[in-house]
Amino acid sequence: MSNDIKRVAIIGTGVIGASWAALFLARGLDVIATDIAPDAGPKLDAFIEAAWPALEELGLAPGASRSRLTFTANLDEAVTASDFVQENGPERLDFKKELYRHLDNILPPRTIIASSSSGLTMSEIQSACEHHPERCVIGHPFNPPHLMPLVEIVGGTRTSEDTIERVSAFYSSLGKRTVRLRKEVPGHVANRLQAALYREMVYLISEGVVSVADADTAVCWGPGLRWGGMGPSLLFHLGGGDGGIEHFFEQFTGPLNAWWHVLGSPELTPEIRETIVRGVHEQTKSRSVQELAAHRDEILLGLLSLRSKER
The missing domain is CATH 3.40.50.720 (NAD(P)-binding Rossmann-like Domain)
Incomplete structure (x- = not known):
């Protein structure tokens, strides 16, 4: 076709x-x-x-x-x-x-x-x-x-x-x-998932729990690294050990529900925006947008090379 x-x-x-x-x-x-x-x-x-x-x-x-x-x-x-x-x-x-x-x-x-x-x-x-x-x-x-x-x-x-x-x-x-x-929703799917994660990052930054740089580190060197190979549901299946996703839910339904109840709903106020802008520029270490994009693409090429071996 x-x-x-x-x-x-x-x-x-x-x-x-x-x-x-x-x-x-x-x-x-x-x-x-x-x-x-x-x-x-x-x-x-x-x-x-x-x-x-x-x-x-x-x-x-x-x-x-x-x-x-x-x-x-x-x-x-x-x-x-x-x-x-x-x-x-x-x-x-x-x-x-x-x-x-x-x-x-x-x-x-x-x-x-x-x-x-x-x-x-x-x-x-x-x-x-x-x-x-x-x-x-x-x-x-x-x-x-x-x-x-x-x-x-x-x-x-x-x-x-x-x-x-x-x-x-x-x-x-x-x-x-x-x-x-199967249904139209504002932002489609991937951007909504991305927005949900970023909302909690903004909340944790605004509450003084973590810096901008450490929030980024927590994602890209923690779950983000695994997400480059498998989605969260499949990873939780592995997290359940031999019992798989069924065992995972037996163990973590309570904690997940508890965490969901206390997730934040921040507003991007001028003050929070300035905090994030300052934190982002501290991470760039004077590298240009073009230099950062080239670094991102180099990482993506490496990941794509690994993923290409899948059957």
Whole structure:
């Protein structure tokens, strides 16, 4: 079902859109990108050039080439010749509804329109489509998409099962790990899980229990290290020993319920924000955002190399 997608249009070439473009090129696809920002083309070229060595390390598909990228500021020119559209526009419902109304008017019925939106629902977005709302779907990646395997697939009330199957097959053919949401919820799944953890981190910092740096250390050198290989439920199955998850619940249902009752509900006040900002800058040790991103990507490549050995 993914073999009919050969040419992908990228709408919006910011951080997410540029990363998607790099991935699609590395998987041997033709990519035509569009953005109205005056310096978008050169910035996209620079991003892909910087990302390409990591993609080479992961392994390029036959025919993969940066030369298969085309950039145009003309939206209609970019999308009308494409088989698949990955939209990465601003997180504004009014903007997306108008964009999808236009795309729905000019694109062939079988062209999938996938949004990278991290918070808006497809039901709201596709409500502007008069002709083929069934081909509209959320395909939300985790940053940076050219390295992170996760894609959350969320249909709206008018998205067809055929679209879900086609987009799932397409992302899987790129090496993505997809999860399908059976219901629309704000923030989808991964960001909600991330937000739940960060809420408790903010609470513990605001209560003076732990510093910003130590809270980060507690996550990345504790449970976060294990989460790179298995999810919490499967890890708790191991935590139950020979008795597995059943024994784990016998032992820890009480403590878990007790901890849940005392989890915090902090507000990001200016004072707490300043505390976290100060703590983050103390951790960076004057390293630039680009240097930190390169360090993150180096770690991700190592983890992905280990995970690639799974069968």
